[in-house]
Amino acid sequence: GAVVSQHPSWVICKSGTSVKIECRSLDFQATTMFWYRQFPKQSLMLMATSNEGSKATYEQGVEKDKFLINHASLTLSTLTVTSAHPEDSSFYICSARRGGSDTEAFFGQGTRLTVV
């Protein structure tokens, strides 16, 4: 099966600093990658969709200047949480699709971000 690796698994940072989360497709080329955040006991909330080589499409209410997404290659997308605040503490999950009519999305392990 296809493997998506997300790093780091957990991170603690100070308020005001920036954190970068990486999402890599290890054995396939991911045309499209998705970034989600999930608060405790809630479902996944799509933050943005990124296609390789183009700007990410952000969902309504998600600040694109705060959550910087880069999808520079077919195997790597990054999410940078800039000037993090305690309310940004959450579980961030990426998923990747090969693209076209290939519908299955493969998930990374998730990143638990705690901002103190």
Next chain:
Amino acid sequence: GQNIDQPTEMTATEGAIVQINCTYQTSGFNGLFWYQQHAGEAPTFLSYNVLDGLEEKGRFSSFLSRSKGYSYLLLKELQMKDSASYLCAFMDSNYQLIWGAGTKLIIKP
């Protein structure tokens, strides 16, 4: 508009069978997914249905009726490790996943 609904929580007994229902409304449909998610972990893929009918995979089966906007996940021979949240999601015409809130399944001995 689009929406998707599933029960918040269900309880079942070890060794028994449980059915988790999911209803949805959408104008564009490219299939329905079921994922399992243990607390603190990312979702793991269970099943994908794009045509009507029942798909069986070991202890887990998934059913879809497109005309009714209805799916269910059937878990047989329940084990304690099956305690988790089960998320249904449909893929819309833009190939974007629309997620349900998840059903927390509690297994009792």
